[in-house]
Amino acid sequence: KNEVEQSPQNLTAQEGEFITINCSYSVGISALHWLQQHPGGGIVSLFMLSSGKKKHGRLIATINIQEKHSSLHITASHPRDSAVYICAAAYNNNDMRFGAGTRLTVKP
Amino acid sequence: DAGVIQSPRHEVTEMGQEVTLRCKPISGHNSLFWYRQTMMRGLELLIYFNNNVPIDDSGMPEDRFSAKMPNASFSTLKIQPSEPRDSAVYFCASSLSSLNFYGYTFGSGTRLTVV
Numbered sequence: 001k002n003e004v005e006q007s008p009q010n011l012t013a014q015e016g017e018f019i020t021i022n023c024s025y026s027v028g029i030s031a032l033h034w035l036q037q038h039p040g041g042g043i044v045s046l047f048m049l050s051s052g053k054k055k056h057g058r059l060i061a062t063i064n065i066q067e068k069h070s071s072l073h074i075t076a077s078h079p080r081d082s083a084v085y086i087c088a089a090a091y092n093n094n095d096m097r098f099g100a101g102t103r104l105t106v107k108p
Numbered sequence: 109d110a111g112v113i114q115s116p117r118h119e120v121t122e123m124g125q126e127v128t129l130r131c132k133p134i135s136g137h138n139s140l141f142w143y144r145q146t147m148m149r150g151l152e153l154l155i156y157f158n159n160n161v162p163i164d165d166s167g168m169p170e171d172r173f174s175a176k177m178p179n180a181s182f183s184t185l186k187i188q189p190s191e192p193r194d195s196a197v198y199f200c201a202s203s204l205s206s207l208n209f210y211g212y213t214f215g216s217g218t219r220l221t222v223v
Contacts, residue, residue, distance in 0.1 A: 033212060041197060043214040086151065095164070096141075098151040 004089045006099035013106050019074040021102045023087030026068060033088040034061050034072045037101070043086075046072070077106045112215035114200050120221045126188040129218045132181055133202030137211065142175055142185050143199040145217070151199070157183065190222045 005024045013019055023032070034046040047054050047061040049070065054061050058077075063070040074081055087099040113132040121127050133140045141156040155165040157177045165175070172191070177183040187194055197217045204211035 035214075041219070042216050043199060043201075045212050045214065048212065088151075096153055100150050 004087055004097050004099040006087050006102050008102060009100065010103045011105070013077050013104070015078055015106055015108050017077050017106075019077050019081075019104065019106075021072045021085050021087075021104070023070045023072070023099055024068060025070075025089045025097075028068075029089045029091055031090045032063055032070050033090060033096075034070075035086040035088060037084040037086060039083065046085075048090075074104075077104075079106045079108050082106050112200055112202050112213050114198075114215035114218050116218060117216065118219045118221075120223065121190055123191055123222055124189045125222075126186065127190045127194075127220060127222075129185040129198050129200075129220070131183045131185070131200030131215060133183070133200070134204075134211070134213055135181065137202035137204050137213075138180070139203045140177060140183050141201045141203075142183070143201065144169075145197045145199060146195075154185070154198075187220075190220075192222045195220055195222050 007022050031048050031050045033048050036044045036046050046059060049061055049063040051063060051065060058075045060073040072085055082105050084101040084103050086101045088096050090096045112134055115130045119127060139156060139158050142154040143151050144154055145151045152167055154167045155175045156163055160177045160180055172189060173187055175185045185198060197219050199217045200215040202213060
C-alpha cells in the first residue's frame with residue numbers, strides 16, 4: 001500500500017486563526033482517522049470518516065473519496081490546540097497506515 | 109470505562125534484559141493493536157489481534173519481539189533480549205469492530221528506554 005501524505009509538517013498560527021491540515025492517500029480505504037497527540041504523548045482519536053464531513057466543536061474533518069484527500073480544520077484556534085495531528089488510513093484487512101504528522105503550534 | 113490501560117508508563121532497562129509491556133483493552137472491544145512510535149519512523153503497527161487471535165504480525169521487527177493475548181482483557185508485548193534501538197514509545201489500541209476500527213482508542217503508551 002502507498003504511503004499517507006500529510007501537509008504541512010509544521011504549522012505555526014496565531015490564536016484565533018483558521019487552520020487546515022491536509023492528508024492524501026493513494027489507494028482505496030475503508031475509513032480515515034484523524035488523531036491528536038498531545039505534548040505529553042497521549043493519542044486521542046478525533047474523527048473516523050468514510051465519507052462527507054464531521055464536526056465536533058471547533059474541529060471539522062472532511063473527506064473526498066474520489067480525490068483520496070481529507071482535511072482537518074480548526075476554527076478559532078487556541079494555544080491548547082497545540083499538538084501533533086496524525087492522519088491514518090484504515091484498510092479492510094485491519095491494516096492502518098499513518099501519516100508523519102503535522103506539528104501545530106498556536107501562539108497566544 | 110477507564111479506556112485502554114497500559115503498564116508500565118515508563119520502563120528503563122539494560123541491554124539484554126527481557127521487557128514485558130502490558131495492555132488492557134476497553135471491555136467489549138474485539139480488536140487490539142500494538143504500535144511503536146519513534147522520531148525516525150513515526151507510528152508503526154507491530155501486530156494486531158482480532159478476537160484474541162493474532163491476525164498480522166508482519167510489523168514485528170524481529171524474533172526478539174513476541175505478543176500474546178491470552179484472553180479478551182489482556183495482552184502482552186515482550187522483547188527478549190532488548191537492544192538500545194528498541195527504545196521507543198509503545199502504544200496499545202483497541203477497537204469495537206475490526207471493520208473501520210470503530211471506537212478506536214489508544215492507551216497512554218509505554219516509554220521504553222534501553223541503555
